[in-house]
Amino acid sequence: AQRVTQPEKLLSVFKGAPVELKCNYSYSGSPELFWYVQYSRQRLQLLLRHISRESIKGFTADLNKGETSFHLKKPFAQEEDSAMYYCALSGLSGGATNKLIFGTGTLLAVQP
Amino acid sequence: NAGVMQNPRHLVRRRGQEARLRCSPMKGHSHVYWYRQLPEEGLKFMVYLQKENIIDESGMPKERFSAEFPKEGPSILRIQQVVRGDSAAYFCASSLQGHSGNTIYFGEGSWLTVV
Numbered sequence A: 001a002q003r004v005t006q007p008e009k010l011l012s013v014f015k016g017a018p019v020e021l022k023c024n025y026s027y028s029g030s031p032e033l034f035w036y037v038q039y040s041r042q043r044l045q046l047l048l049r050h051i052s053r054e055s056i057k058g059f060t061a062d063l064n065k066g067e068t069s070f071h072l073k074k075p076f077a078q079e080e081d082s083a084m085y086y087c088a089l090s091g092l093s094g095g096a097t098n099k100l101i102f103g104t105g106t107l108l109a110v111q112p
Numbered sequence B: 001n002a003g004v005m006q007n008p009r010h011l012v013r014r015r016g017q018e019a020r021l022r023c024s025p026m027k028g029h030s031h032v033y034w035y036r037q038l039p040e041e042g043l044k045f046m047v048y049l050q051k052e053n054i055i056d057e058s059g060m061p062k063e064r065f066s067a068e069f070p071k072e073g074p075s076i077l078r079i080q081q082v083v084r085g086d087s088a089a090y091f092c093a094s095s096l097q098g099h100s101g102n103t104i105y106f107g108e109g110s111w112l113t114v115v
Helices: none
Strands: A003-005 A010-014 A019-021 A024-026 A031-038 A045-049 A072-074 A083-091 A106-111 B005-007 B010-013 B019-024 B031-037 B043-050 B053-056 B065-068 B075-079 B088-095 B110-114
Touching: A003 A083, A010 A019, A019 A106, B005 B088, B010 B019, B019 B088, B019 B110, B031 B075, B043 B065, B043 B075, B075 B088
Parallel strands: A010 A106, B010 B110
Antiparallel strands: A003 A024, A019 A072, A031 A045, A031 A083, A083 A106, B005 B019, B019 B075, B031 B043, B031 B088, B043 B053, B065 B075, B088 B110
């Protein structure tokens, strides 16, 4: 079954502390993994995708196929990072559509 | 580019009424997706449409829900005879192409409350 699991509903850290938002997936083919961020009642925005291997706003995520994980990390949290973070996957094989499967999200709260 | 536009942002309906949610994709995008977010849950895929065609409706409830994306005008998600359980945020997204690897852009969502 295709599934994305984000085990933490809420992650609270202090400003300047490291952050790791966990994401595990199950998918029978070759998935593409994404992190989306949603600030307070705004639209979901793509934060990063594993294929591009880029770092956005200091966040990075590495796809670990052995552990089927795609954890999101940032070495020093900022207050403006407080938001809802969603891990998602879509199929990467030829012809697979853009349908995204989302995790339930983790609310990151960065305390001053 | 104004991005994906959804309206109304908030909609209140009484049980048994109809709800219509509209979505205008980003300029040049012909692929539209609808997702539903129930309270305390993640976004769940509902339907994927390309102009005038439903490509994948595997996430649509069997009854009362329908979606269209006409040649002209916005995509419409229609919910007939709404019930309290339909209260949710409905997100529309669009992409330039339909195959995986294309970036999907989301709208700000429409919040439906059924009273």
